[in-house]
Amino acid sequence: MKLISNLFIPLLVLIVIIYGAKKKINVYDAFIDGAKEGLPMVLNMFPPLLAMIFGINIFTNSGLIDEVFNFLKPIFLLVHVPLEVLPIAVMRPLSGSFGLALLNDMYTLYGPDSYLSIITSIIQGSSDTTLYIITLYFGTIGIKKIKYALWAGLLADLATVILSLLIVPLFF
Amino acid sequence: MINKLWIFFIISGSLFLIITGKADVLNAQILSSGKTTLDLVIQIFPLLALWLGLMNIAKQSGLLQKASRFISPFLSKIFPEIPKNHESLGLISSNIIANLFGLGNAGTPFGLKAMESLQTLNKEKDSASRSMVTFLVINTCGVTLVPTTIISLRMMHDSTDPTSIVIPCIIVSFISLFIGLIIDRILARKYK
Structure with a gap:
């Protein structure tokens, strides 16, 4: 259970970034726009x-x-x-x-x-x-x-x- | 409601402290609450910005909408007012999943974004919509698979079995979530 908890965030981050790159959006700009909120x-x-x-x-x-x-x-x-x-x-x-x-x-x-x-x-x-x-x-x-x-x-x-x-x- | 509760907290607490001769405690409480709030907000801010950034990537790439499709049929039963494939469903499911895994600091940004998104569907901007209250009840029930703070507190006190509370916790929080959703339905109908 602890392992799942520990891996959850890193995996989530990886999936979000990889999927964004695959869809050819500007991942970096999208991150900054979001963080601005x-x-x-x-x-x-x-x-x-x-x-x-x-x-x-x-x-x-x-x-x-x-x-x-x-x-x-x-x-x-x-x-x-x-x-x-x-x-x-x-x-x-x-x-x-x-x-x-x-x-x-x-x-x-x-x-x-x-x-x-x-x-x-x-x-x-x-x-x-x-x-x-x-x-x-x-x-x-x-x-x-x-x-x-x-x-x-x-x-x-x-x-x-x-x-x-x-x-x-x-x-x- | 909150207004009355607030008045009650301040007047009853202040009068009791004054009567029992502890005006110094009252003074300290009044003056320190600003700092306490700022500390809390400063704790929330960096992680909030981080998750909002990642969330925006997921939103623009369409990942968020895709993720919500799995839980959507189940969620649309709980939230009949939200149109299918609306962005809020993805945010609500992300909030629930983050809380399930005990990631409260990720759950909060998802929850706040979900509320913002529900606000776009809301007709009266200053009063809570039915979906907002339902979503709030899900969050106040604190459904989680790993109550991490309590387990670590139990370990600190040398418990013989720190995780013994996990299964009863899951059972209690799921049943109370179910009861909470029923109460929410009943109250929503009454309030109309």
Whole structure:
């Protein structure tokens, strides 16, 4: 698997260049024209990303979320869901680096092969930072009305959490 | 929606920090977010330009259109609004393939180009089209065959079996993608 991953990029580059040369297009000029689009794209993505990181940083570093988790603890114990899963479930769609930091803490605390660490890893690994992706993609092309995109993304994230809780016991 | 969420993040976070007497943390967060964003964008920029260059070669030579023909019948079921042989289908499939192989940094430029291409089909330029939301859901589900960051983190912590999470991850992300696409369909119908 690792070999395939490692060869994927070089092969892709070779195929693109060889095919372009075979079709007799000016490969060099085409590359430069394409690369030129990078700067306006980056300039377009900066303001929406700045806004989102600004808001999310204040929220995630406020400690408010920990208070809420402590408050919710008794409810989770009642329905037999490990409380430790809650932070990753809530924070995963908001911040990718926060999720990784949480995962790192868990590995240190419980060991990487403990049941809780495995569940957390699978939630982290089988979803992505929904809010970041919405901001990046829609912000860059100038979409203001995102319609039901946030709901669709967050409900899919919820599905990931529930599925992880259901599927992990079958494997470990 | 994003507007309300943003207001909520800032007001709740700020008030909580002020009440708990950590105004210095708040200050640091406010002033550092510009730098954090710039670091992120600077990380994205060089690879973005590189992939956009290669992508343009593939586009001009017709390779992109050719590549999309393989996945097209499958994609046109998920994206009924996109006309056949439209350039966006090639970009969408390239984005999905790059993400599958864990090449997030290549996936993002393909994804951005795909969105730009979907924007040319969009009638109301400031609101998301149905295809855009569907494409977004595919990306937020994070379907990948090799969760590389997690595997390397597990190796760093001396896991006895660092790759043990791979198969469950694939299963969970594919099923949640399927559920996500169904949710997307239902919401699209409701929103009309």
